[in-house]
Amino acid sequence: MRSPNHNQMFERAEDLASASQASLASGPGFTAREWSLEESGDSESETMEAKAWGSRLEDEKHSLLVLVRDMEAEFLTTGDGLGQLAQQLGEIKKEWQSLTELTLGQTEDAAVQFAFQLLKKAEDLVLASYEQYDYVFATFSELQQQLALLSKQRDEVMTVLLPLKFITISCRIEAIRHPADVQQAFFTLADNVSRTVKEVRATMERQFDEFAASERIARGVTERILTSIQQHRKVVDSTLEASRHQLRALSEALINSGAGATDMARRNQAVTGHISGIVMAQQCQDITRQRIEHVGEAMDEMRAYLDDGQPVAASLNSDTRHFVFQAGQIQLQQVQNVFDQLNHAADSLKSGIQNLRAEAGAAAELAVKVGGVTLNAKVASRCQAGIGEVLGIVKQSIQKITEIIAAFEPFQASFVDCTGKATALAIDVRHAGLNAQIFAIHAPNGGTLEVLAKRMSALSQDVIHEVGKMGAALDRTSELINNLRQRLEDFQILGQTEQDVLTNDSALSLRKLADLESTIPVQIMRVTQRQETFSKSVAQVLANIQFPATVAAASSRSIGFFQDLVTWGKAGNSEFELETEAARQIDRLKSNYTMESERHAHTVALQPVLASADATDSSLGIELFSELELPSPAIADSVSGMASHSKRSANQPHPADAPAMSKIASENLGDNVELF
Amino acid sequence: MTKVLIIDDSSLTREFHSHIVKDAGFACVTAADGMEGLEKATVEKFQIILTDVNMQGMDGYEFTRRMRQNPDYDEVPIIIVSTEAKELDKQKGFSSGANLYLIKPTDANRIVESINLLLGTR
Numbered sequence: 001m002r003s004p005n006h007n008q009m010f011e012r013a014e015d016l017a018s019a020s021q022a023s024l025a026s027g028p029g030f031t032a033r034e035w036s037l038e039e040s041g042d043s044e045s046e047t048m049e050a051k052a053w054g055s056r057l058e059d060e061k062h063s064l065l066v067l068v069r070d071m072e073a074e075f076l077t078t079g080d081g082l083g084q085l086a087q088q089l090g091e092i093k094k095e096w097q098s099l100t101e102l103t104l105g106q107t108e109d110a111a112v113q114f115a116f117q118l119l120k121k122a123e124d125l126v127l128a129s130y131e132q133y134d135y136v137f138a139t140f141s142e143l144q145q146q147l148a149l150l151s152k153q154r155d156e157v158m159t160v161l162l163p164l165k166f167i168t169i170s171c172r173i174e175a176i177r178h179p180a181d182v183q184q185a186f187f188t189l190a191d192n193v194s195r196t197v198k199e200v201r202a203t204m205e206r207q208f209d210e211f212a213a214s215e216r217i218a219r220g221v222t223e224r225i226l227t228s229i230q231q232h233r234k235v236v237d238s239t240l241e242a243s244r245h246q247l248r249a250l251s252e253a254l255i256n257s258g259a260g261a262t263d264m265a266r267r268n269q270a271v272t273g274h275i276s277g278i279v280m281a282q283q284c285q286d287i288t289r290q291r292i293e294h295v296g297e298a299m300d301e302m303r304a305y306l307d308d309g310q311p312v313a314a315s316l317n318s319d320t321r322h323f324v325f326q327a328g329q330i331q332l333q334q335v336q337n338v339f340d341q342l343n344h345a346a347d348s349l350k351s352g353i354q355n356l357r358a359e360a361g362a363a364a365e366l367a368v369k370v371g372g373v374t375l376n377a378k379v380a381s382r383c384q385a386g387i388g389e390v391l392g393i394v395k396q397s398i399q400k401i402t403e404i405i406a407a408f409e410p411f412q413a414s415f416v417d418c419t420g421k422a423t424a425l426a427i428d429v430r431h432a433g434l435n436a437q438i439f440a441i442h443a444p445n446g447g448t449l450e451v452l453a454k455r456m457s458a459l460s461q462d463v464i465h466e467v468g469k470m471g472a473a474l475d476r477t478s479e480l481i482n483n484l485r486q487r488l489e490d491f492q493i494l495g496q497t498e499q500d501v502l503t504n505d506s507a508l509s510l511r512k513l514a515d516l517e518s519t520i521p522v523q524i525m526r527v528t529q530r531q532e533t534f535s536k537s538v539a540q541v542l543a544n545i546q547f548p549a550t551v552a553a554a555s556s557r558s559i560g561f562f563q564d565l566v567t568w569g570k571a572g573n574s575e576f577e578l579e580t581e582a583a584r585q586i587d588r589l590k591s592n593y594t595m596e597s598e599r600h601a602h603t604v605a606l607q608p609v610l611a612s613a614d615a616t617d618s619s620l621g622i623e624l625f626s627e628l629e630l631p632s633p634a635i636a637d638s639v640s641g642m643a644s645h646s647k648r649s650a651n652q653p654h655p656a657d658a659p660a661m662s663k664i665a666s667e668n669l670g671d672n673v674e675l676f
Numbered sequence: 677m678t679k680v681l682i683i684d685d686s687s688l689t690r691e692f693h694s695h696i697v698k699d700a701g702f703a704c705v706t707a708a709d710g711m712e713g714l715e716k717a718t719v720e721k722f723q724i725i726l727t728d729v730n731m732q733g734m735d736g737y738e739f740t741r742r743m744r745q746n747p748d749y750d751e752v753p754i755i756i757v758s759t760e761a762k763e764l765d766k767q768k769g770f771s772s773g774a775n776l777y778l779i780k781p782t783d784a785n786r787i788v789e790s791i792n793l794l795l796g797t798r
Contacts, residue, residue: 075688083695276783279692283781286686287759290730 050320053565054306060561061299064335067554068289074547075282081541082275088534089268089275095527096264102520103258111512112251115383118502118509119247122390123240125498129397132491133229136404139484140222146477147215153470154204157422160462161197164429167456168194171436174448182443189436193429193456200425200463207421214410221407225400236393243386250383250513257520260370264531267363271538274356281352284345291338295331298589302327305585321572326586328569332562339555346548353542364535367528384510391499391506398495405488408481423471426464433457678795679720680704683713683739684728684757689780693726693757693787700788710734714742717749724791725749729758729769737772744773753794757782 168190175186305323436453440446680702682693690706697704705720707713709731717725725743729736736756743749755776756769766777776790 072686072688076691079688079691079695083691086695086699280781280783282688283692286684286689286728286780289686290759 049568050306053324053568054303056561057299057303057306057565060558061296061303063554064292064558065296067550068285068292070550071285071547072289074545074550075285078541078545079279079282081537081544082279085534085537085541086272086275088530088537089272092527092530092534093265093268093272095523095530096261096268099520099523099527100258100261100265102516102523103254103261111509111516112247112254114505114512115247115250115387115509116244118387118505119240119243119390121498121505122387122394122502123236125394125495125502126236126240126390126397128491129394129401129495130229130233132401132488133225135487136222136484137226139480140218143218143477143480144215146473146480147211150211150470150473150477151208153466153473154208157204157463157466157470158201160459160466161200164193164197164456164459164463167452167459168197171449171452171456174452178443178445178449182439182446182449185439186436186449189432189439189453189456192432196425196428196432200422200429203421203425210410214408217410218407221404225404228400232393232396236390239386239389239393243383243390246383246386250516254516254520257370257524260366264363264367264370264527267359267366271356271359271363274352274359278349278352278356281345281348284341288338288342288345291334291341295334295338298327298331298334301585301589302331305582320582321569323569323582323586325566325569325572327589328562328566330586330589332559332566335558335562339551339559342551343555346551349545350548353545353548356538357542360535360538364528364532367524367531370524370528384513387506387509387513391502394495394499394502398492398499401488401492401495405485405492408485422467423464426460426467429460429463430457433460677701677703678723680791681707681713681717681722681725681727683707683710683726683731683736685709685731686728689728689757696784696787697726697791699784700791702791710736710739710742713739717743717746721748722752724795725752725754726757726787726791727754727774729756729760729765737768740769740772740774753791755787755790755794757787 171186171190171193175183175190178186302324305327306320433453433456437450437457440450440453443449680697682690682697682704683706684690684693685708687708690708694704694706705716705722707716710727711734713725713727714734727736727739734742736758740754740756743752743754753775754773755778756774757778757780758765758769759780761779769777775794778786778790
């Protein structure tokens with residue numbers, strides 16, 4: 001328990017400080033050897049020695065109390081600084097955490113994933129347009145076959161038309177032998193048929209010229225597209241690959257940054273650990289302060305004994321040195337214990353400081369490296385450019401489809417005209433043949449003419465048939481082109497829609513990437529600066545810590561002092577009777593002013609209660625959860641660290657929670673004991 | 677907000693514990709010994725108390741005993757945080773009415789964990 005005159009001790013110590021320190025500084029310090037009885041010889045000088053030791057006791061006590069006070073003041077200052085550091089570090093940790101989430105794509109709808117999806121969609125669209133091109137090539141190839149077939153059929157139609165020309169000549173020759181009116185009728189018939197045949201031929205030629213022209217146009221477009229597509233594919237493949245590469249690079253850079261951020265979080269966690277370590281070490285102050293105060297009070301008693309308990313001029317009581325020897329030994333032991341504790345704390349503090357300084361510095365350096373990865377890479381910008389290129393390709397693909405549709409348009413129109421005209425002409429020929437046939441029947445001696453007219457009708461029938469066949473081929477070709485056109489138009493609509501979606505998505509993606517590129521470096525730069533500031537703050541806070549050096553100096557001084565005192569006392573070579581006042585005072589010192597004395601006092605105070613506890617097992621008011629089966633001695637031991645008040649609050653743990661609580665208590669108390 | 681009363685004659689320890697308690701989201705008031713603690717506890721109500729043992733004026737055991745006699749505080753959790761690590765000291769602490777006995781030095785997590793445990797907030 002703390003002494004009531006604690007404050008007075010400080011005040012007295014302050015008063016004596018200057019005088020005592022001056023005394024220490026002015027002359028050589030006394031040592032036991034210098035002060036040995038053999039050397040001093042007379043009692044007066046011995047008394048003077050005793051007085052000098054009294055003065056030195058006062059000085060040493062003052063120094064110890066100043067040590068305690070300075071230690072407390074320093075710890076308060078550094079504790080405050082460490083608290084601020086912990087707060088700064090907490091904020092820095094949050095920033096790294098947010099950076100980790102941002103870089104590792106843990107935030108919703110991450111930019112890189114979105115960009116990857118966009119590229120995939122664009123690639124799918126480009127591949128779909130390639131499918132359309134493939135279909136165009138296949139159709140065009142089929143169309144060319146159809147055109148060759150049509151050409152053959154046209155030749156057949158022409159072949160069929162040739163006899164019609166000959167038959168008109170036969171008609172004219174035969175008609176000459178008939179009267180003028182018959183002759184005129186058949187001449188007219190022949191003229192009509194000849195004109196029709198010519199017309200059919202001309203129509204056919206013209207149509208086929210148109211086919212050829214359309215085919216040339218379509219072939220030109222198709223060949224151009226084919227060449228362009230071949231180059232296009234290479235560009236598309238390399239652009240997509242490049243964009244993917246950029247995105248992968250970005251992703252990697254982000255992962256690296258994320259990993260860096262995670263490393264930073266780990267390093268900062270270690271920094272937190274070192275701060276906690278220092279704070280824990282500083283807590284030695286409480287117990288050592290109490291111990292030093294107890295030693296100080298014992299020193300007062302020793303000084304009083306030396307100053308007041310002995311005659312000034314007379315011979316020094318032989319008990320005095322023995323008393324000093326005995327009392328000094330007790331206090332030497334105490335001081336050694338205290339300084340062991342303080343030195344241990346100082347060692348912890350020193351290693352904590354070194355680790356904290358090193359870790360904070362390393363964290364700041366790492367932060368700069370982590371920042372460099374993303375800041376220098378500028379990959380997001382390149383990704384944006386890549387996405388822009390891919391979109392350009394998509395646009396071209398859709399545009400080419402439109403060109404193909406336009407190229408096949410005249411083809412389709414010409415096929416419809418050709419079929420219609422050829423059929424109409426063939427029907428005209430047949431009508432002419434039938435008319436000639438009827439006319440021949442009524443003409444006198446018109447048998448030959450009738451045969452010729454029949455022949456004409458039959459030939460026109462053949463022409464109709466051949467034209468019909470050609471019409472069917474034309475229909476198939478037309479259908480082919482129709483299908484192609486329909487398919488391309490459908491794709492054009494779909495492609496346009498997809499392109500619009502991609503354009504919107506790409507704008508969004510570009511914005512996300514731009515955000516990423518602008519946010520991450522700024523955030524990294526900010527947190528890097530904060531990390532650097534933190535490192536400087538650490539250095540500032542640590543610079544104020546003098547404790548390890550102070551303790552080392554005080555330890556050697558104080559222990560040396562008590563050793564000298566004990567040696568001086570021992571050199572008196574005297575003893576006192578067991579029942580003397582000095583002996584009793586030593587006994588008191590052994591028990592007073594030490595932590596042991598307090599324990600004794602507690603034991604005495606608790607003696608009756610403990611005796612009664614033995615009898616009733618729980619009358620102490622300490623519930624040991626005896627109703628529970630405790631699984632191990634460790635837990636059983638820990639339970640002694642927990643007890644509930646007899647009136648337990650509703651929100652306080654119930655004994656039923658004992659296993660969990662006792663575990664915690666076990667860890668807590670066990671750890672606490674080990675830590676100290 | 678849950679209010680914590682911290683009693684310790686060491687200003688360093690008071691600072692340290694205040695930091696911990698505030699960081700954990702509690703409000704706190706400090707006192708330098710048991711007597712000052714009693715005075716502050718009469719002025720305002722605290723939901724949990726952390727007290728040292730070795731203090732001049734009134735020590736932590738006496739403070740705890742007095743608090744348990746006060747109907748306003750007979751159920752309020754009291755944690756003794758002391759440098760005294762002997763079994764007898766713990767027994768004395770519990771017999772005076774404390775709910776938990778922690779030995780210094782204690783780390784921040786342990787203190788917050790203990791407070792939350794006794795408040796039933798974890």
